[in-house]
Amino acid sequence: MQEMANSFYYIGAGGLILIGLYMVLAKTNLIKIILGLSFLDTGTHVLLVAIGYVRGRTAPIFSEGMSETTAVVDPVPQALVLTAIVIGVGVLSLALALSIQVYRHYGTLDVRNIRGLKW
């Protein structure tokens, strides 16, 4: 049980990734697929930050009054996630712009009815 509690965050992150993956693979509505992509992103971000977390330490900011020897958590995954969040919003907004464009041409968001090409 303690083992389970230790990896709550991994379960949350993995679960989010798997739900997102399932939505991308199984859903037929384009907006739903893009929401799935957003879950894939968020899940990976939680996973990265959870990997960098060290129990009993503080955030990696040495504010005034803190000695420089204070134990802090790993700053690198946080920096990576900052980058990844911005990448994610770029991809998602481009995806939504494209789906608006597809809707203009086809009048539907259902991939089963969008068959100019093979899906």
Place this chain on the structure above:
Amino acid sequence: MRKAIAFLLVATVGAAFYVVLGHIPFGEDKIDVANHYIQNGVRETGAVNIVTSVVVTYRGFDTLGEVTILFIAAVGIGAVLFTEKKARDEEPKQKASLIVQTGTNLLFPFILLTGVYVFIHGHLTPGGGFQGGAVIASGYLLLYLTWPDWRINRRRFNAVESLSGLAFVVLGVLGITYGMGFLANFLPLGTPNTLFSAGIIPIIYIAIGLKVGSELAGIVGNLMERE
């Protein structure tokens, strides 16, 4: 059928997670390279926020790539949703109520100010160019929601985008001319924990903040305007 295959693939990925993550203990000290940043970060970069020093100095190249990605997304959305003629003839859309209008008028300057505060203090407190830029962009979103017919000045926004991006690259190249390598921190570091410290970090964060703000506002604008 589609759902069955999806389930199968998801289960495979889940199993892979289980195996690998079982070997990466949660909450334990696994820090390797990052110890260098934690121990020497403040001294080497002058920024007390170690995440900032990693984002801007140690992994500054990623950050340059990242603002580039946002730039591509903004330009790409502009290209994808481009319309030849200016569709100005549509009937005027309904404005928001007077309360919202007054509220927006009051709030908008403060939102901008908050955004600027967040990215100027990026090396001291949590937050930085991206968060500040996002705050600025949400201010513009508010303007759009209140006055649907309002348009941002696209030429000015493009100019801000380009100039702040160029500033980032030029700061990087200046590092080379000072003989310290691309994106190196060539300015004096100053006293940690004061506003004018950390060399080029605040300057880069200001450039990032302006760039991210104008790009996100441009993306929102593109999606609002083009019917």
Place this chain on the structure above:
Amino acid sequence: MSVIEGILILLMLVAAVATSIFKDLISAVITCAAVSLLASLLFYLLDAPDVAMAEAAIGAGLTTAIFVLAVRKTKRYEE
């Protein structure tokens, strides 16, 4: 402490499942924003205030706004 974290994670997963079930895309987008907001709380609990701020401002705020705009320009209900 651990209980709060467990509840937050559970809520996040429930919201994610709800997103995939809702036929009304606006509701789906709103639950997706809830997932981002909960993730942002988790980041805060994991001692990552910078990330929490970015996720709240970008993930929960702007992304949701962009999704809503896109849904408004297309169809609201999934067929």
Place this chain on the structure above:
Amino acid sequence: MVNPSLLIAIPLAGAFAIPLVGLGSKRIAKWIPPLALAVNLVMGLTLFPKVIEQAIIISIGGFPPPFCINLMVGPLGLSLGILISLIGLLISLYAIDYIKTEPTEKYHALFLLLVTGALGIVLTGDIFNLFVFFEILCIASFALTAYQRDRMGSEAALKYLIQATVGSTFILIAIAFVYGLFGTLNMADIASKIPSAEPIHLFLTLAFFVVGFGVEAAIFPLNSWLPDAHSSAPAPVSAILSAIAIKTGVYAIARITYTLMNAQGVMLLISVGGAITLLVGEIAAYSQKEDIKRMLAYSSIGQIGLIVFALGISTSLGLFGALFQLLNHALAKCLLFLAAGYMISRAGSKKLADLEGLGKQMPLIVIAFTVAAFSLVGLPPFAGFMSKLSIVCAALETKETSYLALIVVALIATVIEAGYFFRLVQRLYFKGDPTTESSRPRVPEAPAGAMIPILVLAGLIIVLGIYPQLLTGALDLAAQELLHRSQYIEVVLGV
């Protein structure tokens, strides 16, 4: 000495400047990409002699690796960088006249950023930085695929986006695993720590990496986006996607399997994947009887399969063959798509039937097209002959039944490939109504800006076919860089 970080900084600055210059004059703005890439090409060539002697390590941010992101300018990275700059330069020259759809300055900015992304991928020595540049390349190519805003383009771009984004999430997950296992992101540092990890974790991490990059490299069964995207995009975009974008996926897979993971155990699996991709691609191309661009796109899948197959033969001859084939395919497929662009605009349709008899109307372009097609098939004296020959020799040299069986598959696929390219060339020259020729007014085949790149590419293919020794030295060194990972670690970390 030129600082190699300028190889990335200059095109990036150029791309940021394009919207600004575009506010003043769009005619100046569209000359920025060729200018920036020409500077890049010259810088790359001046750096090359030094890099041959000793790889250059540039750390970005002023601290030594592994504490900063570093660029690894070795023989492999720089050769590919020069190839990317060259192809990018030629295609950007072609695009100056070809792209007329507004907003042109946005097209040129996106194109330059795509090339920058590819340059970053081949030069970087940091795994997360690789991911960032990979995303730059991907997002720019989504936007460019949809550039014409037509039905097919938007749909193909969205399909490409969804599949590639799932792929890049897999890459990010793999990076999270790597960071969790080793606590570092520098490739050389990871490579030196690989022995400390258990094989099963390494294998699963590698699987996430290969699936992620495999989407961009279009390895079967992850290739369903490619024919749509490559056939719906404008001609110069198809050319850059086929010639550069998918190659970066292959490069990333090679870098990770060889330098990062030293995964000797999975090489046969990679070869099998490559051979299947090759066969599937060539059969699909053969049965494509309608659309010329779609046929070329399927042929790209087949060629990528051949390159991946050769990568799996982990001998220096096999890697040499793979890199040589990569280079030949980049030159030839770029030429084919560029030539097809003007052939299609002359004939007014992408249908193969409408292109019949074009050989008499646009002789130069069709001759160049034929040269590239023959080079891809592997006919002497064109460049493709040497690379295919070395791949066959490498497979025979291993003397293992599995590779011998796979090379038989590859040869069958080559015969199929020859079948459809000969059929196409024959239709271009000998079919069609001869009377239409005189009825059409004599107009130039294409503007000079488009003819120069096409003829330069054709010339390169012929010259490399006759004098392959111009390149064999460099490619051999590049192959050695992949094989000798301990040297790579030594050079970067200075241990």
